[in-house]
Amino acid sequence: MTTLTEAATATTFATRVVDRVARGLGRFSRRGFLVQTAVVGSALAVDPKGYVLTPQTAASTVCGPAASCSAGYTVMCCTINKGVNGCPPGTFAAGWWKAADSSWCGGGYRYIVDCNASCSKCTSGCSGDNICSKGCWSCGCKCGSSATCDQRRVCCNAFRYGQCNTHVRCSGGVACRVVSCIAPYKWANCTTTSLTDNATAEHSAPCLPRWSAITRKYVALGGEGSPLGVSTGPERAVGDGRGRYVTYQHGAIYWSSATGARAVRSTAITWYRQLGGPQGVLRYPSSDMVTARDGKGWIQLFEGGAITDSPQTATHTVSLASYRTWVATGRETGQLGYPVAERVMGPGGYWIQHFQRGAVADTPHSVTCRVTGWQYTQWRKHGGEHGGLGYPVSNLVVDGSKWLQLFEHGALADTPSSTTCVVWAWQFGRWSALGREKGVLGYPVSDLQVSGSSWLQLFEDGALADTASSATTHVFGPAYRRWLALDRERGVLGYPVRAQSDEVRSGHGQRFERGQLWWAAGDTPWVVRGRVLTAWAADGGASGRWGYPLEDTVVASDGSQHQRFEGGLLTA
Template identity: 30%
Template sequence: MPQPEPCYIHRQGEAVRAMTRGLREGDSVADATTFGGVRQRGRIIGILVATLALVAGLIAIPQQSSIAANGSDFDPGFIIADDLFYDGAAMSAGQVQSFLNARVPQCRAGYVCLKAYSQDTASRAGEAGRCGGYAGAPGESAATIIAKVGAACGVSQKVLLVLLEKEQSLVTDDWPTSRQYRSATGYGCPDTADCDAAYYGFFNQVWMAALQFKRYQANPGGWRHIAGRTVNVLFHPNAACGSGPVYIMNAATAGLYNYTPYQPNAAALANLYGTGDGCSSYGNRNFWRIYTDWFGPTKIGPQYFIEKTYRDYGAEAGVLGPAVTDIRSFTANGGGAVRGYQNGAIAWSAPRGAFAIMVAIRATYGAWGGVEGWIGWPASGANSISAHGGGTVQAFQFAAIASSQTGTWPIPNANRTALAAVGGIDGEFGWPMGENVCDAQSRCIQAFQGGSVYGRTGAAFGLPASIRAVFETNGGRTGAFGEPTSNPNRIEANGGGRAQGFEKGAIVESPAGTFAVTGGIRTAFNAAGGIGGVPGWPVAAAACDAGGACSQRFQHGSAFSSSDGAAWFIDERLAGEYAALRATLGKPTSGTNAIAANGGGIVQGYEGGAIAWSSTGGAHAITGVLRTQYNALGGIAGQPGWPTGSATCAAGVCTQRFAGGLMVSSAQRGSLVISQATDRYLAAGGPTGSLGWPTTGGIRFEASGGGFVQAFEQGAIAASASGAYVVSGGVRAFYNERGGITGPLGWPASEMTCDSAGTCSQQFQNGRIVWSPIGGGRVE
C-alpha cells in the first residue's frame, strides 16, 4: 500500500518545545515556528500572535550564543549537498553521543534528554535500493540508533540530528516529553490529521524518516518535487500566500521539499532566528539554518556550483537544454567534475568554479582532451568580443579557446600573456589563425590576424606583422636575431615608435619604417643612448660590405661596425663624410668634441685623420700630412680655421679650402695658406700651375687703400679693392723697381695680357706698365 506521508505540520516541519507545560501533553503538532529567538511548538491555526507573545513572556528564553548562518546565503534550489545528506558514515555512535552531550550538558530533573534516551529496537529488513537491514538490540541509546539507522540507509547522522531538532527540538530540549519522542521526526503526521500511531516511537520515527528520504532519492519521478526540474514551491499551506518557481538542483533538496513542501519567504529569511509574517514557513529554512550553525556550510562539492550555473543559463529551458549525463568526477589537472547537457557541458574545479562550455569552443575543447587534456579546466565563461569581425573567448586552466570566423583555436597561457601585453584580441593582433605549432626544440609559433606569437620554454612574445616581416626576412629565430626576448614596447622619444628585443638584436618601428638593429651596430647604438639618446630611430636598413663591415643610418647619425667586432656611433653632422672616407679614416680615436673658436663647430679624431664640422662650412675630413701641417698652423683656432671643402691631392701635393683660405701642403715643401688670393691662385693652376709653390703667406699692406700680397715661385697675387690679380715676369720686376704696392702705381687693377711677341701690359691704379723682351718696361 502507499507509504504514509510524513508529518507536514502545515509543511513547516519543525515542532519544538511547547509554549507551556499545559500544551505539551496531547497537543496535535500543527506547526513549528520560532518566536523571540526560541523555537515553540503549537498549532498555527487558532493560535494568535498575541497569545504567542503572552506565553513567550512567561518563559525564560535562552539567547543564541552566536549566529553562523545568514539568510542571504539560503538558496531554495539547493538546501544541502547530496554528499552531505547521503553520507551514512558522517558520525559514529560515539561522535553522536558526544554531540548530544554538548548540546544539553544537564537535563532537568525528572526528564530524560536525548543524550540519555534508550529503548529496545526491533530488527528491520532492508529495502532494496533504499536501506540495508537493521539488527535490533535491547536498550540501544538514541546515539546508537541514529548512528545505525544512518549507516543502514546511507543518510547522514548529522541530517538525522538536524531533523530531530527542527521537528521536535529533541537535540537541545532539556525537558522533552513523551510526545516529542513519539513523533520525533514528524513521520506519519499529515497536515489534516493527528499523527499515525502506527509510526509512533523514537526508533520507528528515525528509521521511517531515513527510509522515506531514500525512497525519494531512489524514485525521484514518483514525487512532486524532482531534482533537475523547475517546480512552483508554495510559501505556506495557505494557497493565498502564493508560490515561487524553484529549480531544484539535487536529490537532497528535492527530498526535503517532498518531506516539507514549503519554501521560506523573504520575511522568514530576513529574521532567520525569529518569525517572518503570516505567509512565512520555517521547516526547510530551519533545517538549513540548524545544519549550518552546527556543522558548517551546506554547499560543498561540485554539485551545487554545476547546478547553480545550469540554473543561471535557464536550466532545462535554457540554451544548454536537458542534462544527458550525471555529474562525473575526474582527477586530471587537479580534479573536478563535469555534467553533460544536450547543447554543452558544465565543468567545475576548485578554485576556479563552474562554467558552461558550448558550441564550437566545446568541440575544440573536446578534441584536445577536454578536462583530461592539456587545456585543463575552464576558468571563465565564454566572453564575446566584437573586434576584428567578432567572436568568443573562454579562459581555461592552461589556455584560452578563441572562436571567430578564422576558426576555433586554443591559445596556450604563455601566448595569452604575450597577446595581452600587445593589446589582446581587441588590439592589432586580432584572432588566432591556427593552432600553436612547436618543433622538436619546443620552439612554438602561433599566427594571428595581425602578427604571430613566438614561444619557447614557457615564455612567449608577440611580433606584430610589420616586425614579423623583418624578423623572418632576416632568417627568423635561426637567423640574425635568435629568439625574441620582449614584446614590442612603445617609446615616445624622438617622434615615437616601438621597439622589440631579440637575443641578438632589436627591430624598431617608427614613421621612418621598420628596421633591424643587430650585432656591433646595436652595441654602438645602445652605447650612444639608443632610441632615447643621440641616435634616435633608424631611418635605413644596415648595409654591409663583403668584409663584414657594416653601417646604418639613424635620425641623428650613423652606427658603424667592423669585422673584428668593434663598433661606434658617428654624429649625424659627421656621418656622411665619415661614410665616404671610412677606409681612410678608420676607427674613431676620440669622442665628438665641441670647439667654440672661429664661430664654433665639432671635431672627431680617427685613426687616419679627423672630421671637422661647422655650420658655415659643413663637415670635411682633414688627413695625412695636410692634417699635421694644419695643426702646426694652429688648426681650427689658428689661421686656417674650419674646413669649408674637401682635400684634393696630386703628385704629393694637397690642397684644401678652409675658412682662412686655401691650404697648400706637401711632405717636402711644407704648407702655406692662401687667403685672399685663393680663387685666383686656383685659376692659375694652383701649385702645379704658372705660379708654382707659394713662398710667403699673405702680407697686409695699407698703402693706396690697403690689401694683401702673397708671393709664389713664379709671381705674386695682389688683392685689393680693385680685385685679385697675378703680377709676374718682367711686369712684376719693373713694377717692383717702381716701388711695387707702396710705389706710385698702386695696386694692380687688371690681369696682365701678352701678345705673341712677348710684349705684356697690365693696368694699375695709377698707370699701365708695358713690358717687352727687347725694350724692357715703361709706364703709360
C-alpha cells in the same frame, strides 16, 4: 575553537550514522557491508540532514521508494548503462509518463521514459499487443545488481505506453527507465500525449544528479535536448573544496560559489580537461560558450583564461599573462586577434603565444610584451623568436611619427624618412651604449649594409661602421653630415675608423680610412688628406702653428696639394 556543544553534536551525528548502519545491516557478508556502507555514504552526500533526522533507510534516500526487485518497477537506465541516463544499446525510447511534485526536478514535473528492448532475435508474438515473445528480446529478465540500491527489474515488464518512436511497431519489454525534468517530446521522438504516475516521482538511483544549481542550469539549457546530451553520472565534488560538477555525453557543468553553474561542452571540454579542468590553469568557467565579438567564432571565459575558436583558426586556449594582455588589447577583435597556437615554453623561463596579428611573450629579463601589426609581420619575416632578433622585450614605443620596438638581440624601428629598419645584436649594443634613439645617432634609417669585410648602418644623425682594420666606431653630428655630402664610404674619406675626438679651443677631429675631418668650434668640418695631412700632423696638427683648416685639401692637376689653415697656406 570547538565548543562542548559542537563536540557533542558532532559525536551524536557520527554515533547516529554508525547506529543507523549497524541497525540496517543485521547479518551481513563482507561484500554486503561494503555495499551498504557505500549506500549510506551516498545518502549522506545526497541528503545528510534528512537521512540523519528522518526515520528512513539510506537506500530510500538515494534510490527512492520501491527500489527492490520485488516492488515490480523497472531499473533506472544509468544503473545498467555505465552511468549514462539514456537508452542503452539494443533498446529505444518507447513511451513516457510524468510525475508531479518531484524533488528531483525542483518540486515540478518529472518525466520518465521507458527504454524498451528491441525484437532483435525474432518478431514472433507481435500480432496482439505489439510485444514480441520474450525469446526475441534483445535482453533477458533479471533483478538489478546487489552492488547498488537500485535493484529494480531489468528487462522484465512486458508493456509499452507507445508515445515514442511510433514507427517501431513491435518491441520487447521495458529494459530500463530514463528520467528528465524536460518533457520528452522536446528532446526525443515522442508525441505530446501524456500519462501520469505520481508514485514514481521520487524513484532514483545513485548515478542520477539531484536537483541543484547544476541541474537548474542543465534544464535551462534544454536538458537532454541540449548540446550536452544526457548525464553520465551523479553530481560530484571537484575535490578542491570550492565546487561541484556533473558530466554529460558531450560536456559537463561546473559550479562554484564565485562563478555559478557554467556548461563546458563540445571542443572546449576536451581542451579544458587536458589542462586539468577546474584544478588546472583555467580554474572554473565564468561564462558559457558564446559567440565571439566578431560574430564569427566562439569563446568561453574562465577564471584564469579562455578557450576560443574561429573559422580561420583552430581551438586554442589563452591563459595567465597571455590572457591578461589579450584582454587588455581587445581580445579577439583587438590588436592580436584569435590565438593560432598554444603558449609555448622555451628554455630558461621563456614563453610565447602567437595570435592572428601578433604575439605575447615573456623572458627572464623582461616583463610580458606584445608585438603586433606591421611590427609582427616584420619580426616574423626575420624568423620571429627563432630568428636573429629573438623574443620581444618591450612593447611598441611610439614617439610622434616614429616608433621603436626592442627585442632580445636587436630592434625594429621606423621614421617618416625611412622604411622599417632592423638593428641587429652587435650594432644594437653600440647604439644602446650611445643612448639609442635618444642619443647622438637618433633612429636607424637603413638596415645593415655589408661590403666585403666592412659594414655600415645609417641613423638619423649618424652612422655605425666597422672595417677589417678598425673596431666598430660611429660618426655623428656635423662630421656625419659632411661625410654624407662627400658620398659617405664611397667618397674621398672612406669608412670612419676612429670616433670623434675633442681638440683644442673646443674644436673636433675624426679619422677615416683615407683622410680626416677637422673643424674649429662653430665651423664646417674640412677634409685633410694626403701629403698635406702628413705635413700638418707632423707640425702639431690643430695644436701646432697651422691651427684648424679653412678649406678641404686641394689636389692640383700636376699632383701637388695645398690647403689653407688658420696659420696660412700649407703646400705639399
